[in-house]
Each structure stands twice: as C-alpha cells, then as structure tokens.
Amino acid sequence: MRAVVEKLSEKGHEIVVLAPETNLLLKESEHYKRKTYAVPYTKEELHQGFSKFSKHHFDKVSLFDMALAEYRNNMYIINLFFYNCDSLLQNREMVRYLEESKFDALFTDPALPCGVILAEYLSIPSVYFFRGFPCSLEHAICKSPNPVSYVPRCYTSYTDHMTFSQRVMNLLVNSLETPLFKELYTKYQDIASKFLQREVHLPTLYRNGSIWLLRYDFVFEYPRPVMPNMVFIGGINCEKGKNLSQVFLVSLKALGKMYSFTAVLLLVVSSMRLAGGGKLLVIPMDGSHWLSMRAVLDELRQKGHEITVVAPEINLFMGTSESYTMRTYSVPFTKEELDGKFLAFTETIFKEQPFPLRIIQILENAKKTSALLFTTCTHLLYNSGLMPYLKESNFDAVFTDPMLPCGQIIALHLSVPSIFFLRGIPCGVDLEAAQCPNPPSYVPRMLSSNADHMTFTQRVTNLLISSSESFLCNIVYSQFESLASDFLQRPMTMKELFSHGSIWLKRVDFVFEYPMPVMPNMVFIGGINCEEKKPLSQVRNVCFVGHTGIARKVLLAITSLCALGHMELYI
Structure with a gap:
C-alpha cells in the first residue's frame, strides 16, 4: 500500500x-x-x-x-x-x-x-x-x-x-x-x-x-x-522492467495454434510493442459501430501504431483517413440496397408497437441483416487478392466488432490474438462464450427494457426472451458457423469462435445499466465516445x-x- x-x-x-x-x-x-x-x-x-x-x-x-x-x-x-x-x-x-x-x-x-x-x-x-x-x-x-x-x-x-x-x-x-x-x-x-x-x-x-x-x-x-x-x-x-525483446515475440509466435489463455494475453501485450507501436488489423462493423470504433483508432494512431482497416467498397460511413490505411474488397450489392436495409432495421428498433409484433419484426430484419453481413464476410474471406496480403503482412493483433464474426475467423486463420470492441450481442452468445453467469431471473435480456429488479411478470417475459435466444442466434449466425467451419477446415460454433477473444472491450457501464459478474478479460469502456468536459x-x-x-x-x-x-x- x-x-x-x-x-x-x-x-x-x-x-x-x-x-x-x-x-x-x-x-x-x-x-x-x-x-x-x-x-x-x-x-x-x-x-x-x-x-x-x-x-x-x-x-x-x-x-x-x-x-x-x-x-x-x-x-x-x-x-x-x-x-x-x-x-x-x-x-x-x-x-x-x-x-x-x-x-x-x-x-x-x-x-x-x-x-x-x-x-x-x-x-x-x-x-x-x-x-x-x-x-x-x-x-x-x-x-x-x-x-x-x-x-x-x-x-x-x-x-x-x-x-x-x-x-x-x-x-x-x-x-x-x-x-x-x-x-x-x-x-x-x-x-x-x-x-x-x-x-x-x-x-x-x-x-x-x-x-x-x-x-x-x-x-x-x-x-x-x-x-x-x-x-x-x-x-x-x-x-518496472525493460520492454520485451523481439526474441520473446518470435518465441510466442512459435506457439502456432496453441491458444493457451496466458500465452494469448502475453502475446496481446507484447506483440503490440507499446513503446514503438505495432501492426493492427481492423475489421469493423459498419454503421454506428464504426463511428464508435473510429475514435479509438485515431488515438491508437497517435500512439504510433500502424493500422490497416479492411472494409467493403460499398459502406455507410467508412471513409479514408490519415489515421489508417484502408483496404477494400468488392461486394454484390449497391449503396441504395445497403441504405434501405439499415434504415428498415433502425426504424423497427425505435418504433413503438406491441411486444410480440416488435419481436417478429426484429427477427425478420435480423434475417435480412444477417444475409447482408454473411455476403460481405464471404466476399472478404474468399478474396484471392486481399487474403494473401493479410497473411503476408504479419499483423500483431486483430481489432474487431464480433457482431460481424468475420474478424474473429480471420484472427484464427492468421493465428493472432483478437480484441473485441462491442456493445453486446443480442442473443447473449458473448456472455456464453466467455462463460459469464447470465441467469434470466436476474439479468435482463436485450430489448426487454427490464431492470435487474423485476416483477414476476417481467421475469416471465425475461425467461421467454431468454429461451428464444438460441433461436435468434441460429437465425443470425448459423450461416457464419458453416462459413467458419469451411474456411478454417474444422468444425466451429459461434460459442467456440468467440471464446478465443483475448480482450473484450464493452461499450457499457454497470453504473448506468446493472451490475453483473464478468470475466476478468472483459473491460467496461462505457462513455468512451462522450465529449470530454x-x-x-x-x-x-x-x-x-x-x-x-x-x-x-x-x-x-x-x-x-x-x-x-x-x-x-x-x-
């Protein structure tokens, strides 16, 4: 002390x-x-x-x-x-x-x-x-x-x-x-x-x-x-000791696909080479997710890191910047189609309507959005020009939003640690992958608008939503499981895929939501985009x-x- x-x-x-x-x-x-x-x-x-x-x-x-x-x-x-x-x-x-x-x-x-x-x-x-x-x-x-x-x-x-x-x-x-x-x-x-x-x-x-x-x-x-x-x-x-040497970094990389938890975390710390800057591959999610992540990239660039952002040619907000190098890949949809699907999804989220009807419409939009993201991911993973470049670039870590699982698939393919930057995944697969306790009698489900102090009726509603989460996950991510299994050439579930995340940066704050147990590699960064006063x-x-x-x-x-x-x- x-x-x-x-x-x-x-x-x-x-x-x-x-x-x-x-x-x-x-x-x-x-x-x-x-x-x-x-x-x-x-x-x-x-x-x-x-x-x-x-x-x-x-x-x-x-x-x-x-x-x-x-x-x-x-x-x-x-x-x-x-x-x-x-x-x-x-x-x-x-x-x-x-x-x-x-x-x-x-x-x-x-x-x-x-x-x-x-x-x-x-x-x-x-x-x-x-x-x-x-x-x-x-x-x-x-x-x-x-x-x-x-x-x-x-x-x-x-x-x-x-x-x-x-x-x-x-x-x-x-x-x-x-x-x-x-x-x-x-x-x-x-x-x-x-x-x-x-x-x-x-x-x-x-x-x-x-x-x-x-x-x-x-x-x-x-x-x-x-x-x-x-x-x-x-x-x-x-x-306080000296910075880790390059010999140590080579030794860690020699571990290959051994995902020892300790080794991965050491790799995250050492490979980024905080003193001199490291090579960071960023695979973001478009929309408001990207707006939150961009501020972090600006700060990382100021600290000397070399950043490469991989994005589809057709996107909402992901433009070029002096803070990073942009690498794009083609996708089979137009700007008008992209804008229309995201507009329909956001209108459903904020529209006041009966709970059952709201859930049905969310599921319908989730299907459409998932299909769009799946197409985007498939065209990235099987891009014959871009994937060899990523493998040859020897990135130190992948920084990604797991709402789009493509980043984590690439992290496993490249055998580098991954850092997740997210608000949450609607079907709770993030908590399941990290083995966090998530009892429906206490933890309110997303879109329920409940607090952690619920009435009996709210608990019943929460339980019903919880029981439907696996169904929602299946709708949104079943295609990605097949894609990951084919690309990585081994059976892969979303739970296993996300369980390899080294650090989870969660854009929430328990003070403004509710306290709940989390694993030690989950860090709350709620308010990271708030204007500094x-x-x-x-x-x-x-x-x-x-x-x-x-x-x-x-x-x-x-x-x-x-x-x-x-x-x-x-x-």
Whole structure:
C-alpha cells in the first residue's frame, strides 16, 4: 500500500495515515501526515505474533496441520487487530479529528474491518486494497459466483482443474469458511454495533465498498467471474522492467495454434510493442459501430501504431483517413440496397408497437441483416487478392466488432490474438462464450427494457426472451458457423469462435445499466465516445456532502471513481 500512497501524494492528494503507536513498518514519511493512537500491546508481542504467522506458511506440513496452525496464528493476529481497532474507535479525540477533517474518501485494507466501520460512520466512499480474505468473504459480499466444484479454496493449493477427491476436499474446506468468518470477525460486529449505535451486520458494511483493488492477477492464478467494481492490480509492486525483446515475440509466435489463455494475453501485450507501436488489423462493423470504433483508432494512431482497416467498397460511413490505411474488397450489392436495409432495421428498433409484433419484426430484419453481413464476410474471406496480403503482412493483433464474426475467423486463420470492441450481442452468445453467469431471473435480456429488479411478470417475459435466444442466434449466425467451419477446415460454433477473444472491450457501464459478474478479460469502456468536459467544480463536493440516505448511496456509487481526484484522501 505504501507505494500507492506515495504515488497518490505525488499527484497532489493530501493524505492522512492512521497508525497504532506500536507497529512494525508504519513510519513517518514526507508523502503523508501520520496520526497515531495508543494500543494495549507491546512491540515484543506484536513481533512474536507476526513471526509465528509468517513462519508456518513456508513449513511443509499436511493440510490438517496447516489449517490448525493457520487457525491458531490467525486468532492471535486477529486479537491484536481487534485491540487495535477497539482502541481507535474508543479514542474520542481521534474520532472528533476525523469528523472535523471532512475527508473525501477512505483507503483501507478490509482485512482489518476498522476502516470499513469508520467509512460508514463518516458517510464517505471507501476503496479496498487487499489480497483476499481467508474465508472468501469478498466474493460472498459482492455476490460473485464462487462454485466449489470450480474455484479452489484458500490454502488448498488446488487449481480450477480438480480431481474428484480434490473437489470433495474443496467442499469440506468451503463448509468451514462460514464458521471461520464468525470466529474471526464476530467481535468486530459487536464493536461496530456499539460504535455506530445500531445493529450491524458486518458483511453488509463491507458491501458498501465502492471499489475493490485486488492484489493478484487471474493470469497467474485462475480466471473467474468478478463484479465490475473489482479491479485486478496484481504486480503493482513489481519493479518496472525493460520492454520485451523481439526474441520473446518470435518465441510466442512459435506457439502456432496453441491458444493457451496466458500465452494469448502475453502475446496481446507484447506483440503490440507499446513503446514503438505495432501492426493492427481492423475489421469493423459498419454503421454506428464504426463511428464508435473510429475514435479509438485515431488515438491508437497517435500512439504510433500502424493500422490497416479492411472494409467493403460499398459502406455507410467508412471513409479514408490519415489515421489508417484502408483496404477494400468488392461486394454484390449497391449503396441504395445497403441504405434501405439499415434504415428498415433502425426504424423497427425505435418504433413503438406491441411486444410480440416488435419481436417478429426484429427477427425478420435480423434475417435480412444477417444475409447482408454473411455476403460481405464471404466476399472478404474468399478474396484471392486481399487474403494473401493479410497473411503476408504479419499483423500483431486483430481489432474487431464480433457482431460481424468475420474478424474473429480471420484472427484464427492468421493465428493472432483478437480484441473485441462491442456493445453486446443480442442473443447473449458473448456472455456464453466467455462463460459469464447470465441467469434470466436476474439479468435482463436485450430489448426487454427490464431492470435487474423485476416483477414476476417481467421475469416471465425475461425467461421467454431468454429461451428464444438460441433461436435468434441460429437465425443470425448459423450461416457464419458453416462459413467458419469451411474456411478454417474444422468444425466451429459461434460459442467456440468467440471464446478465443483475448480482450473484450464493452461499450457499457454497470453504473448506468446493472451490475453483473464478468470475466476478468472483459473491460467496461462505457462513455468512451462522450465529449470530454471540464473537471468538476468544488460545488460538487458541497452537493455530495449534503445528500443523505438513499440519494447519498447513489452518489457514492457514481462518484466513487472520482473520489481519487484532487481531494483529501483518508487512509
């Protein structure tokens, strides 16, 4: 945490660090003001506890002995932490200072719940910075999927590919997590209730955390769904190394068609050669999709990347630009036919009509649009002049909108990683391909206009739409499955095709839609095309502090990402 605090200080934040008088490493610094409070234990007792706690982690013992030692040492450390927290909350002079200082946000490690309690007391947003709870509490709090048959529990040393006996052991360890939490944190719940002068459920307090900064990386552990306000920052304390050499790039390309998830992500990072710029092949979707993507290409060009855009000769908006090289291919339709089909499709989307009739018309237009896109894709893949050029150009990555699967087919053909840039796919195949949980009782389906809080009737409607998604996907993408299978010379489904996407850039924002679990390689970029405005004025701070109750909580959710602006920061 200290490295983060120093960087925040360099950016102009005013930082106050609360620390017990007896501590291990919390020393004075020019980067922050330190405020201390008395605690009822000695330096020797503190050293003894942490020495035992760290030593057993490196002992080679059985799982049972490890669990027993972990429990004993955890209880010793937890008791010290409890005395620490209790001493702080009972220090009326310190609490009064915190009230009068009008801090804008609280930065804390939630393994010690004291910061969480203080954030609730001071009614300010909190940013969590930690490695994880021994009892996987963070996933229960954030409602992230955490199935015992797939997600290995703490201290088991398992991977997400477990044998039957390992799954049984994982289940047993999981059954101990709730009793472990109660044993470790019940006392904090009692002092929180006393301090806040109301009955407190500790997991509910944790749920008010605005952002969770997780000090690990799914690439080196295992991929799993997380909520959008959980951010992986593994390696944040690693020393900055030199740029990857060309030898490393050649080694990665030698992997051929091995689509190891880790290897692909490393390839995305290394092959683009951020320092000197890389070669990017762009296969866009026409219409408003292209207008969103074009701004990104302009920015990438400014950073030194060499960009080639492949587009049909007949299109709506895709013109030439100094930001990229345009390569075109012929298609068997006219400009008038293209304009007419897209106009009919957009009129259906915005036309007010009964729900059943609206669905029927959307399906009809989906058929026509799919046929148009299929024709476009076929003429690209079998263009005898363009495809050899793409293969010889040695592109580092493909940047594409998966609404038109042609880009991903070419990415597999060229054996390069792909980056998806999309709003969403109507039949939910994007979530299915990425293995994201997508229950119809909670996640509203596209075109339903429902929120994630649905009435029984809305849930029934949502379920009906969900059950029709495979039918819609079959209408839109069945031809593309046949095309991909023939072109790649192996059986291919849309789910498998999209599952090879390295990074998903989604033009949505959970704040304005609804929170739902996503995989770590899915990045929310909603608002990327919004016009850049001036920084928020100090008037916002007055309005922010003045709101209470439900309105305040909404503001916390929206402004939490802004809380690290030029404001005072409390740790």
